[in-house]
Amino acid sequence: MKFWSLFTNVLVLSLARADDDTDTVVRWSSTGGGWRAMFACVGFANVFQQAGLMSEDSSLFSAIATNSGASWFLVQLFYSQAFYDQTVMAESPEDLYNFTMQWMGTYEAFALEVVPNGTDINEALGIDLAALHTGTEREQFEYNVVTQLSEFWGLYYNSNASWAHFVDTMLSRATDELGHKGVFADIQANPENRIPALQSTDMLIQSTLAPGSKIRLGPHRGTGTTTTEEELSEEFEFEFEDEYYDPAEKWNYLKPLFGDIDNQDLMVYLGPLVQEGEENATNWALYSVGISTAYIVNDTFAGFQYSTFDSPSSTELATYVSPTSRFWKWNDWESYYLWPNEGFWTLPTPNATARIDQDLVEQYKSQAVNMTSTGTLAPPFGGGAASVIQAASISSAAAGPLSPAAPTLFAQALSLQRQKVRDGLETDTDLAAVAGLTAYDLAAGDIYKNGVFDDFSVCSQWPNPCGPADGQFLDGAFSDNPSVAINVAQYHQTGGDLSKTMKLVLTNTNQDLVPGSYDTDQILQYFDCSFNHDVSPGDYVWLPGFVVPYRSPQIFEETLTVGDFIIAVQPMEDSNMSTAILYGTTIDNAAFGVQAGQSVEILVINTNTPITTFIAGATIIEMQMEPLAAMVQDIASSQELVARVKDFLGILEENENGEEISRSKAGEAENVDKPDSGEEPNVGMTLRSTSDAGTSRALCPLWAVGLLCSGYLLLV
Numbered sequence: 001m002k003f004w005s006l007f008t009n010v011l012v013l014s015l016a017r018a019d020d021d022t023d024t025v026v027r028w029s030s031t032g033g034g035w036r037a038m039f040a041c042v043g044f045a046n047v048f049q050q051a052g053l054m055s056e057d058s059s060l061f062s063a064i065a066t067n068s069g070a071s072w073f074l075v076q077l078f079y080s081q082a083f084y085d086q087t088v089m090a091e092s093p094e095d096l097y098n099f100t101m102q103w104m105g106t107y108e109a110f111a112l113e114v115v116p117n118g119t120d121i122n123e124a125l126g127i128d129l130a131a132l133h134t135g136t137e138r139e140q141f142e143y144n145v146v147t148q149l150s151e152f153w154g155l156y157y158n159s160n161a162s163w164a165h166f167v168d169t170m171l172s173r174a175t176d177e178l179g180h181k182g183v184f185a186d187i188q189a190n191p192e193n194r195i196p197a198l199q200s201t202d203m204l205i206q207s208t209l210a211p212g213s214k215i216r217l218g219p220h221r222g223t224g225t226t227t228t229e230e231e232l233s234e235e236f237e238f239e240f241e242d243e244y245y246d247p248a249e250k251w252n253y254l255k256p257l258f259g260d261i262d263n264q265d266l267m268v269y270l271g272p273l274v275q276e277g278e279e280n281a282t283n284w285a286l287y288s289v290g291i292s293t294a295y296i297v298n299d300t301f302a303g304f305q306y307s308t309f310d311s312p313s314s315t316e317l318a319t320y321v322s323p324t325s326r327f328w329k330w331n332d333w334e335s336y337y338l339w340p341n342e343g344f345w346t347l348p349t350p351n352a353t354a355r356i357d358q359d360l361v362e363q364y365k366s367q368a369v370n371m372t373s374t375g376t377l378a379p380p381f382g383g384g385a386a387s388v389i390q391a392a393s394i395s396s397a398a399a400g401p402l403s404p405a406a407p408t409l410f411a412q413a414l415s416l417q418r419q420k421v422r423d424g425l426e427t428d429t430d431l432a433a434v435a436g437l438t439a440y441d442l443a444a445g446d447i448y449k450n451g452v453f454d455d456f457s458v459c460s461q462w463p464n465p466c467g468p469a470d471g472q473f474l475d476g477a478f479s480d481n482p483s484v485a486i487n488v489a490q491y492h493q494t495g496g497d498l499s500k501t502m503k504l505v506l507t508n509t510n511q512d513l514v515p516g517s518y519d520t521d522q523i524l525q526y527f528d529c530s531f532n533h534d535v536s537p538g539d540y541v542w543l544p545g546f547v548v549p550y551r552s553p554q555i556f557e558e559t560l561t562v563g564d565f566i567i568a569v570q571p572m573e574d575s576n577m578s579t580a581i582l583y584g585t586t587i588d589n590a591a592f593g594v595q596a597g598q599s600v601e602i603l604v605i606n607t608n609t610p611i612t613t614f615i616a617g618a619t620i621i622e623m624q625m626e627p628l629a630a631m632v633q634d635i636a637s638s639q640e641l642v643a644r645v646k647d648f649l650g651i652l653e654e655n656e657n658g659e660e661i662s663r664s665k666a667g668e669a670e671n672v673d674k675p676d677s678g679e680e681p682n683v684g685m686t687l688r689s690t691s692d693a694g695t696s697r698a699l700c701p702l703w704a705v706g707l708l709c710s711g712y713l714l715l716v
């Protein structure tokens with residue numbers, strides 16, 4: 001320990017110079033993964049401190065981008081000195097163990113306080129949620145949405161049935177307990193409020209903006225019984241009461257749109273800004289998959305950017321409203337890229353900004369007819385900086401696809417599950433098939449008309465209600481879990497020098513690394529790989545088995561196969577973790593705002609820790625807090641990881657004679673240098689491995705034990 005800390009001071013100075021004067025940009029991206037992700041990042045931050053990347057008063061990362069649970073970590077890191085001191089600057093791995101136990105203890109106390117013990121969600125709601133679940137996955141806790149929701153139910157319901165409110169309470173209590181000065185939840189996530197050590201590091205929070213959202217005009221929490229016109233008018237006043245909207249006037253303006261006000265809600269659609277001269281078009285270009293969103297804080301700016309750089313604006317989106325049925329009908333959403341894209345539903349739109357064609361307008365009249373422009377998306381959260389809670393909750397709304405307030409993603413997610421129900425049924429028992437599907441559709445319909453799940457996604461004005469120019473945010477996993485594309489894009493969008501090499505540390509806070517599952521797909525997706533080979537960067541991609549489709553975040557020209565990736569993975573002797581180094585050259589991805597020509601080296605660090613993602617509910621918190629604390633301690637204790645991080649960054653180590661040597665030079669014989677891409681056209685990808693391939697392959701069966709994670713990721 002002492003050795004490394006001594007050494008650290010020297011490194012900070014030399015690397016700081018290096019970042020300014022030489023050709024390296026250093027960044028960090030992290031996947032989500034609930035509480036496992038949050039605490040894995042605590043361990044990694046401490047490792048980066050040991051490696052000289054972060055210190056008491058500075059950080060060499062020019063930006064850190066995170067998703068979901070890792071974003072809970074990130075807002076605390078940037079905006080709580082007490083958190084930074086007790087994690088990054090912790091003196092020993094044992095301190096981090098205790099820190100984790102304390103944080104989770106506070107969370108458990110919150111859980112026990114609001115809900116003495118678990119409640120059966122099926123009973124509480126009167127909805128057969130089990131019908132939404134396929135048989136094979138029902139056995140597995142991790143992917144069993146019913147078990148997870150039951151655990152979470154009491155906590156959620158007593159958090160005003162609002163994900164953002166839940167995140168607010170959890171983070172507020174934990175930061176209070178760890179000694180944060182002042183009220184954490186009151187902090188605006190702006191440039192000035194960043195703690196001193198992170199004043200020159202940009203904060204990027206990954207989220208997903210739903211392409212369409214629904215404003216419930218009927219009862220908010222209830223059974224979806226229909227309302228009178230008078231009640232509807234009152235609802236409008238309640239819903240639209242904000243500065244962008246004059247309730248009385250807008251009511252008059254929108255009222256003529258409704259053909260059947262007793263059974264309709266208001267749908268808000270997002271599209272690219274309308275080009276000049278297209279104002280009177282009879283069809284509109286609309287987005288139909290989740291839009292990758294970055295909440296960005298840098299030295300001069302705090303605000304939102306969307307992966308719509310291929311349209312006239314990445315900060316403004318066009319908004320339209322129309323009446324929509326209050327009840328669930330699959331064919332209302334047929335034009336939104338439902339699974340399986342052929343046969344049962346036809347593939348409607350060839351790319352992410354396709355227009356609704358005239359014949360489709362006829363076919364899907366109930367939605368497209370009476371569609372009216374309401375201008376542009378109101379700046380989220382009133383404009384300017386979001387609060388730390390708003391930033392943390394929009395990134396982590398993992399149950400969002402079950403929110404009826406985001407009907408397009410709801411339809412996409414449930415269409416895939418529905419197909420699994422179909423596939424899982426025995427073909428010779430048609431009655432069972434019909435019964436299974438009917439149960440499925442009834443459950444979907446019950447959820448849809450019951451407002452209790454609406455706030456699984458987060459309104460872009462939370463805690464204020466959404467109006468006709470607002471949208472819903474969901475977990476960033478529904479557009480890019482490892483948050484790499486927004487990280488690279490932000491460098492390119494702020495005048496970054498593409499001739500510099502970017503060294504990106506990607507912490508994959510995973511449970512397991514199952515080849516060919518989402519575990520590996522989410523990393524392969526940045527390269528040319530099997531499932532995006534025929535998809536242009538920015539166009540639709542549906543990762544095999546993933547919950548929803550999204551715009552392809554491919555940003556590298558090189559090909560990467562699962563096999564190549566797995567062979568690059570080096571296990572560690574002192575830990576469950578493994579690392580891999582990948583090399584990419586950026587290509588243009590006009591949607592994400594990534595430009596061609598920059599070399600990016602990625603150090604992937606996998607946690608490989610089998611702790612469930614969804615730790616919500618007193619029983620599971622009690623069960624998982626010790627394993628979480630052990631994981632953090634394990635990460636922070638790994639001197640092998642410290643060494644690999646330093647090696648990757650070219651940080652010099654001292655040899656026995658006190659001479660500085662680079663590990664890669666020292667182990668030259670073991671390293672495979674970047675092959676000439678001309679010689680290996682099909683690989684392109686460069687893999688550097690100090691382990692022999694035999695070891696990696698021997699570990700494969702172990703990974704495979706985790707079984708296909710590719711299934712159900714509604715709860716990431």
Ligand SMILES: *[C@@H]1O[C@H](CO)[C@@H](O)[C@H](O)[C@H]1NC(C)=O
Pocket residue numbers: 092094095098
């Ligand atoms: C961690 O907590 C335990 C129990 O409270 C305590 O005995 C121990 O000294 C603590 N360890 C450190 C390093 O503070």
Ligand SMILES: *[C@@H]1O[C@H](CO)[C@@H](O)[C@H](O)[C@H]1NC(C)=O
Pocket residue numbers: 160165463
């Ligand atoms: C939660 O609900 C209660 C009762 O409706 C309300 O008074 C309170 O303001 C709500 N809190 C938030 C943060 O929405």
Ligand SMILES: *[C@@H]1O[C@H](CO)[C@@H](O)[C@H](O)[C@H]1NC(C)=O
Pocket residue numbers: 256257258259260323365366367369370
């Ligand atoms: C569209 O508006 C007209 C009135 O302008 C109404 O008669 C018709 O029912 C509306 N269509 C739908 C689907 O709401």
Ligand SMILES: *[C@@H]1O[C@H](CO)[C@@H](O)[C@H](O)[C@H]1NC(C)=O
Pocket residue numbers: 277278279280
């Ligand atoms: C759109 O329609 C309005 C009213 O009919 C008309 O004044 C305007 O010139 C039209 N715009 C274009 C671009 O055709």
Ligand SMILES: *[C@@H]1O[C@H](CO)[C@@H](O)[C@H](O)[C@H]1NC(C)=O
Pocket residue numbers: 296298299300301493494
């Ligand atoms: C901060 O981000 C904004 C928006 O991307 C950009 O316009 C501005 O140049 C950035 N400022 C710095 C100092 O990078």
Ligand SMILES: *[C@@H]1O[C@H](CO)[C@@H](O)[C@H](O)[C@H]1NC(C)=O
Pocket residue numbers: 350351352353354355
């Ligand atoms: C997207 O689809 C529309 C037709 O629906 C087509 O006109 C347009 O060229 C397509 N854009 C791309 C980038 O392929």
Ligand SMILES: *[C@@H]1O[C@H](CO)[C@@H](O)[C@H](O)[C@H]1NC(C)=O
Pocket residue numbers: 576608609610630631634
């Ligand atoms: C390492 O992985 C094994 C196998 O999945 C697991 O049993 C063990 O608990 C893990 N250890 C840690 C510290 O996570």
Ligand SMILES: *[C@@H]1O[C@H](CO)[C@@H](O)[C@H](O)[C@H]1NC(C)=O
Pocket residue numbers: 116117118618619622
């Ligand atoms: C909740 O109740 C079950 C049995 O009813 C019990 O096994 C479990 O330990 C309880 N959980 C907590 C956190 O008290």
